[in-house]
Amino acid sequence: MTLGASEQASGLAGWGIAVAVDVACVSRSAADPAQSNSTDASPVGTRAVDTGDRELTILRWPTAGLTDIGAGTASTDAVPSTGSVGWRAVTGDASEADLEGFLTACITDSLRPALVVDRPGTGPVLRTALEAAREKLGVHAVNASGLRLEFAKELTAAEIQAVLDALDGFGFSVCMDPATTPLAAEYYRRGIPVALGGGHTPLDPWDAVKSLVNHPEPEQRISARAAFTAATRGAWRALGQGGPLAGQLVPGAPATYSRWQVEALMVQAASGTGASWSTDPRARTPLLPALEDESLPVCMSTVAEGRELYAR
Numbered sequence: 001m002t003l004g005a006s007e008q009a010s011g012l013a014g015w016g017i018a019v020a021v022d023v024a025c026v027s028r029s030a031a032d033p034a035q036s037n038s039t040d041a042s043p044v045g046t047r048a049v050d051t052g053d054r055e056l057t058i059l060r061w062p063t064a065g066l067t068d069i070g071a072g073t074a075s076t077d078a079v080p081s082t083g084s085v086g087w088r089a090v091t092g093d094a095s096e097a098d099l100e101g102f103l104t105a106c107i108t109d110s111l112r113p114a115l116v117v118d119r120p121g122t123g124p125v126l127r128t129a130l131e132a133a134r135e136k137l138g139v140h141a142v143n144a145s146g147l148r149l150e151f152a153k154e155l156t157a158a159e160i161q162a163v164l165d166a167l168d169g170f171g172f173s174v175c176m177d178p179a180t181t182p183l184a185a186e187y188y189r190r191g192i193p194v195a196l197g198g199g200h201t202p203l204d205p206w207d208a209v210k211s212l213v214n215h216p217e218p219e220q221r222i223s224a225r226a227a228f229t230a231a232t233r234g235a236w237r238a239l240g241q242g243g244p245l246a247g248q249l250v251p252g253a254p255a256t257y258s259r260w261q262v263e264a265l266m267v268q269a270a271s272g273t274g275a276s277w278s279t280d281p282r283a284r285t286p287l288l289p290a291l292e293d294e295s296l297p298v299c300m301s302t303v304a305e306g307r308e309l310y311a312r
Helices: 006-015 066-071 096-108 122-137 139-143 157-166 185-189 205-213 224-231 233-239
Strands: 019-022 046-051 054-060 086-090 112-117 148-151 173-176 194-196 257-261 298-304 307-311
Touching (some): 006 298, 006 307, 054 307, 066 096, 096 112, 096 122, 096 139, 122 157, 148 157, 157 185, 173 233, 205 224, 224 233
Parallel strands (some): 148 173, 173 194
Antiparallel strands (some): 257 298, 298 307
């Protein structure tokens, strides 16, 4: 979950959210994060917000200018040093050198880079920057950097696809707002890891899943199972934290979860499409809350690493 202001955090546990991400603008020359339809899933520094007698962890991923990061002028005293793992910047009309400097600075300092693509035609410039960074730092370092892309809501599906085409062969993930994204299934067809976020307003996770199952473009609809995975395991993978079991309820995984009151459980394919797995209950395909009516699941409790943050 992404926040624009940390004071919103106190009610998030009631939405089934145990860990939030606070977008902080830390450079005077940085683009205003409110100008892009952005979501965040990786932190820079951590702190706790009081939720009664419990604490909700807030992860910070500050936004700074590309040239500030490349020059190292925003990487020392702008945020707490403990736990700093990423920087975020808006591409704008940045040059190849600006983008390459940003990527190189992040990777060299073991920080995860995030780029908000807000203009058409950015793909070739970004590809050249990635190639330059790969020449300098090596293929493995760039592919393992955890690069995450966000696409501003002003971009059309065709403009986003052009960026994806230009970056073919490079490893990256996409964080999207389910309410506004023109693409969803396309990311899955290309094998791109996906995480969900809601910009600067609280994201109801089940409403997000429902939005993707019923995407306004039929060819972009995905199953509830795929959307649920993006909201759970996908988010932790984008964070680069929690290990391979994070976001799953399996033996050995951290006890971070929410309990929900639901009307019914079922296997749901994308609206108007078929499923690639059996919807027969006897197949024991995991069931998820039925989202066909207006009644959405209600969060009854939220637990983070075994500590209860919220109880209804």
